[in-house]
Amino acid sequence: MVVTLAIAAVTAVGRGANASPRDAERAYHEGKFKQSADEYGRALAHSPNDVKLQYNLGVAAYKSGEYAKAGDALGRSLHADRLDLQENTYYDLGNVLFRVGQETVAKQPEQTTEKWKKSIASYESALKLNPKDQDAIYNRDLVKRKLAALEQQQHKQKDEQKKKEDKSGQQNKQDQAGKQGQQDQQAKNEQGKQDQQKPQGRQNKQNEKGQPEKQQASAQAQQGPGQPKPTAAKPEQQAPERRVRATNRKRTRRSRRFLESFQE
Numbered sequence: 001m002v003v004t005l006a007i008a009a010v011t012a013v014g015r016g017a018n019a020s021p022r023d024a025e026r027a028y029h030e031g032k033f034k035q036s037a038d039e040y041g042r043a044l045a046h047s048p049n050d051v052k053l054q055y056n057l058g059v060a061a062y063k064s065g066e067y068a069k070a071g072d073a074l075g076r077s078l079h080a081d082r083l084d085l086q087e088n089t090y091y092d093l094g095n096v097l098f099r100v101g102q103e104t105v106a107k108q109p110e111q112t113t114e115k116w117k118k119s120i121a122s123y124e125s126a127l128k129l130n131p132k133d134q135d136a137i138y139n140r141d142l143v144k145r146k147l148a149a150l151e152q153q154q155h156k157q158k159d160e161q162k163k164k165e166d167k168s169g170q171q172n173k174q175d176q177a178g179k180q181g182q183q184d185q186q187a188k189n190e191q192g193k194q195d196q197q198k199p200q201g202r203q204n205k206q207n208e209k210g211q212p213e214k215q216q217a218s219a220q221a222q223q224g225p226g227q228p229k230p231t232a233a234k235p236e237q238q239a240p241e242r243r244v245r246a247t248n249r250k251r252t253r254r255s256r257r258f259l260e261s262f263q264e
Helices: 015-029 033-046 051-063 067-079 083-103 109-129 134-223 235-263
Strands: none
Touching: 015 033, 015 051, 033 051, 051 067, 051 083, 067 083, 083 109, 083 134, 109 134
16 A cells, blocks of 8 residues: 655754754654654654644654544645645545554454545545645545545355354244144143043943942843743842942932032
8 A cells, every 4th residue: 555655845844843843854854753743742742732743743643553643634734725735644544544443344344444435535635735735636546445445344254154143043933833842742741631531430430320220130031031031029128228328429419429420
């Protein structure tokens, strides 16, 4: 990427300020960017409204990797009256904003997107002042391509996340349906066991009730039509039989009431 930066000519006022900008410029050309930024900072203590010193501080801070400091200084130098200085400031701000966005691209891509959009806007402002600035054109187009690739990647990640969530939701529904099916089957099995137990108890009681009738019919069949009828018992002998039968009927009714209550 083209990151051409310019050091503006500095006209210092006063003997104390004279040495500091010269030392700052010398340090910059020697590649000592951190030292250069510090020297320009000290010069601004004497001339806080000097937009040229602000611009040079921003350039040196950018080269030393102090992007926040560079952005602040360049922002204050936008008030320069010279158009060429404004154009350089917009261009260098575009570089600063791109680098700031690079720092957050992995963990906070939304912030990167915001910074890169501002970077493109800054290059556009520089081109309004100098449409023939090839460096600004190149950097603007480069950042546009990187921004488009980042936004495409974000959309892809969102789609993949949505698919995972949908798949997880379907799996949860299937699991719930399976559990409900098991519960329904268990309930059916329990109901089947109860249904099997209820008719058996009722049938046994019916068999007990109907057994004397079968025995009586069998006895009559053995006697045959030609055999004499049994002699009627005396009244005092029949009374105990009636009491026994009445007792049996009472027991049957009590048993039935018990079964009906159990069935409920």
